[in-house]
Amino acid sequence: MSNKWFNGLLILAILAGLIDLGHTFHLGYHKHMVFETPEVWINFYGFFGLIAALLVVMGAIILRAVVGARDGGGV
């Protein structure tokens, strides 16, 4: 992936995160919204996405190292 595409993705992700934070702030402090579901008061979506990507790839690297078998290993 070229720098141009990666930087574009980075800007978009940060922008989405900031807008989401602003939206939550708006809901919480200006509209006094009742936080009755976790959907409203948890605002770590970007964190979830980032961690999910890192964990799943790292997990796969470990899995391949532990149980990976070349050419199927007769399995």
Place this chain on the structure above:
Amino acid sequence: MSIIDLPPGMVLILAAMVAVFLPHNIRRIVLIGAPVFGFLQLIDFPPVAISASFFGMELTTVRVDGLSLVWGYIFYIAAFISGIYHMHVNDRMQDVAALSYMGSAIGVVFAGDLVTLFVYWELTAITSVFLIFANRTEESYQAGMRYLLVQIASGVLLLGGIVMFWQEKGTVAFTAMELDGLATWLILLGFGVKAAFPLLHTWLPDAYPQGTVSGTVILSSFTTKMAIYTLVRGFPGTEILIWIGVIMALFPLVFAMAENDLRRTLAYSLNTQLGFMVVAVGIGSDLAINGVAAHAFAHILYKSLLFMAVGSVLYRTGTAKVSELGGQWPNMKLTAILCMIGALSMSAPLFASFVSKSLILSSVAKDQQLLVWILLLFAAAAVFVNSGLKVPYAIFFAKPRGGQPREAKREPANMTLAMIIGAVLCIGVGSPWGYQYLYDILPNQMEYAPYTFGHVITQLQLLLFAALGFFWLVRSGRYPFENGAAIRDVDWIVRVPVMRVVLAINAFLGAAGRLVRSGLVECVHAVIDLADRIVGSNGVAARHVMVGTGVLWLMVMLLGYLLVYLF
């Protein structure tokens, strides 16, 4: 009874019977005509329950209601798209197997009693295996046999449960059940095998990649979603399903990422999505049941699109392995775009799953299951990475592993057309202008607006950061890492150590048997020799003796008898 009055699904089964005798040109018309006819028949089918008596049991052979109709519609749509994708293949066995398999799956969702359900359930097992055998390789034969064993085991569990249920309750009506005894546990397990519950799931990534190009597309749409339907019908609100579903959603994530074979990757990803549905079945609220139905609908559309795209790559390049692909964008731009539509349909706004998966997540949130909700959110991001990003990236944009991209031949137009139809439906169902059509056919009334500012922006945030993490790993050289090696799943325990034990026991019993047999033979020979020595032509009893000697021996015997008698 006219053909219009036939039970839903029977149209396809009859078409399969006719297709046995038809030439290819007419068979392919039947392949796409029968689903269209069945769909039109279903639209006109009134909400009804058709009953019959069988060996003292009251059967409801057909039950048409809001829940079954959702699955009926999407199964016919999937049958139609699969038929188009498959129609260039001149293979009578596949055509007949596909039609009868799809018809049986539709029969399951309209069965109103457990006996009718069981008949169709077994038919799906027996017919679907031919879509794997049809690949006609040693691997596909072995995978097909393993698949068949598991499917039949599911049927045996189900049959055992049904018999016990009938004895206990005096009815075989297929309605919501309580887990209050062995009977219902067996039925749940029977359903669970086909729904790919954890540890019962290995048939899924084992068998699906061994099917034919179009066979795998067909398989991906029916068996597991049919099992999800039976769970919705039989066990809504069964709490244990919430955690079974969470495990289903989580554990395949790493396997999908690590897999080299992209059809296995998609099979694991499919397992994760089934986990979302099973969680919602466990929640059991009206919103959750709507979420299962909507997500099953959307999932069939986009997963079959992904399987079709990877099947197309397999057809054109001869491989679906990450370690042999890469750099195919210039060769197949349209396939790449369609594949990316399938990938975005997993979660992104404007695409199918955005309006369905959110129903499930909202139902979990409303049920105050915070931990479950967090884990599902994690799974939603991770599954987008492990198949939504990995599949298109590995095929089309990654550096070719061999230096040069593999040569790609042209694909038949019908394959492209089927993918285009699938992509249009993925966008149509998920768009702000189309989702209401899907919501209108859901079984329960609800007020739900997926396109709120908060929902769109949070989902975008989730996916963009997931993509950011993935591409950072790509740029840092940590991915891709597939090298042609296979990944062992838990079925390795059965296929290697357990199989070794079975073979060792078999060898031991064989040796013992041979030993016993040879011992017996020697004993028999010894008896024959002894008899021969006594009564044979040269034996003692055959000798000529004098009369006096005989009298002498007789006297000795009588004397012996007298002594025994006296003392």
